[in-house]
Amino acid sequence: xxxxxxxxxxxxxxxxxxxxxxxxxxxxxxxxxxxxxxxxxxxxxxxxxxxxxxxxxxxxxxxxxxxxxxxxxxxxxxxxxxxxxxxxxxxxxxxxxxxxxx
Amino acid sequence: xxxxxxxxxxxxxxxxxxxxxxxxxxxxxxxxxxxxxxxxxxxxxxxxxxxxxxxxxxxxxxxxxxxxxxxxxxxxxxxxxxxxxxxxxxxxxxxxxxxxxx
Numbered sequence: 039x040x041x042x043x044x045x046x047x048x049x050x051x052x053x054x055x056x057x058x059x060x061x062x063x064x065x066x067x068x069x070x071x072x073x074x075x076x077x078x079x080x081x082x083x084x085x086x087x088x089x090x091x092x093x094x095x096x097x098x099x100x101x102x103x104x105x106x107x108x109x110x111x112x113x114x115x116x117x118x119x120x121x122x123x124x125x126x127x128x129x130x131x132x133x134x135x136x137x138x139x140x
Numbered sequence: 141x142x143x144x145x146x147x148x149x150x151x152x153x154x155x156x157x158x159x160x161x162x163x164x165x166x167x168x169x170x171x172x173x174x175x176x177x178x179x180x181x182x183x184x185x186x187x188x189x190x191x192x193x194x195x196x197x198x199x200x201x202x203x204x205x206x207x208x209x210x211x212x213x214x215x216x217x218x219x220x221x222x223x224x225x226x227x228x229x230x231x232x233x234x235x236x237x238x239x240x241x242x
Contacts (some may be wrong), residue, residue, distance in 0.1 A: 042185055044146050046236045083144055085240025088142045088208065090215075098146045098238035100202055106190065113192075136148050136200035136234040138187030 040080060043112070043137045046095040050131030059129060060086055060097050065101070066125050070117050078108025095134065109137060126138045142182060143205045145214070148197040149182045152233030161198050161231060167232055168227050169201070172219050180210025211239060238239065 053059040059060065064084050071082050084099040103109045155161040166186050173184050186201040205211045214220065 040210075041190075042187070042200070042202060044148060044202060046146060046148065046238050083240075083242040085144070085238075085242040087186055087238045088143075088240055090208075090239050091237065093235075093237070095236050095238050098144070098240055100144060100146060107194075110192075119183050131238075133195075134148050134234075135193065135195070136187075136189045136197050137192050138185075138200055140185040140187040 039105075039139050041106045041109050041137065042100045042140055043099075043109050043135070045099050045133065045135040047097045047126070047130055048095045048132040049097070049129050051120075051129065053129035054096070054131065056062070057086065063097075063121075063125055063129070066121055070121060074115060075115065076108070076112050076115070078104035079112060080104060095132065106137075141207075143208045143211050143239065143242050144201045145201075145205070145211050145237070145242055147166055147201045147235065147237040149199045149232055150197045150234040151199070151226070151231050153231065157196070161187065165199075165223075165227055165231070168212035172223060173182065176217060176219065178210070178214050178217065180206035181205060181214060197234065208239075208241075 049060060067084055080102045081099045087094045087096050151162060169186055182204045184203045189196045189198050
């Protein structure tokens with residue numbers, strides 16, 4: 039059974055005002071995904087909320103893996119950790135995540 | 141370009157204690173998805189959080205559509221609205237959602 043990882047972000051400060059910051063984050067993540075050798079990664083998408091509901095968060099990543107171990111390797115990848123700490127965390131107002139079998 | 145809908149839930153009250161309630165919600169949603177004629181729905185998955193991180197929410201749904209209009213038809217489907225109001229809303233502590241092109 040595949041394993042799905044979902045994370046949503048609501049931005050704070052400058053990132054909530056200037057879309058170029060979340061767009062830069064998306065670009066950095068996409069470059070990492072394109073270059074990295076992430077075994078078991080079946081699909082990966084991310085994007086800015088389309089604005090269809092006031093209460094929505096601002097950004098989401100959805101990644102589907104062959105299994106939980108493939109997700110754990112993705113989660114613990116050094117470059118992924120660097121992007122989280124240096125590029126994403128400074129801009130996060132709220133983060134919600136779920137990983138589920140399916 | 142496809143269009144992705146993500147929603148996460150943290151349950152409250154009995155649903156946070158008794159997994160049969162979120163499992164019942166998942167089953168109701170899966171039956172609706174199986175029976176409904178939802179044009180443009182490419183993939184749909186849901187599931188309970190696997191418990192890999194304390195801060196995680198409890199449950200997520202990920203649905204991918206051909207386009208935004210297909211998502212809007214899904215969102216506004218009468219049975220979907222009934223399930224949200226009658227089966228899900230009474231148990232929701234926190235809900236986070238994002239829809240994005242991708």
